[in-house]
Amino acid sequence: MKVDKKSWQQGYEAGLRQQESQPENTDVLSWHAGFLEGQEETEMKIKTHREQSRRKKS
Known part of the structure; x- marks a missing residue:
């Protein structure tokens, strides 16, 4: 499968x-x-x- 880099980048940013x-x-x-x-x-x-926040509270 060939990945369309522009479409992938748009999807990646939407995922973020x-x-x-x-x-x-x-x-x-x-x-x-x-x-x-x-x-x-x-x-x-x-x-x-979340893990770092829990450690700071302990």
Whole structure:
């Protein structure tokens, strides 16, 4: 599968913002692949932040 870099980047940025609105004229698979990666990165940052907050309170 060939990834459309522009569509992937748009999906990635949408994933970081947690906004699932896919723009028209993007490659569906590339956009969703980028979205999932951006979403995962955001979730990891939130998880890390929570763990650090818990440690500071202890």
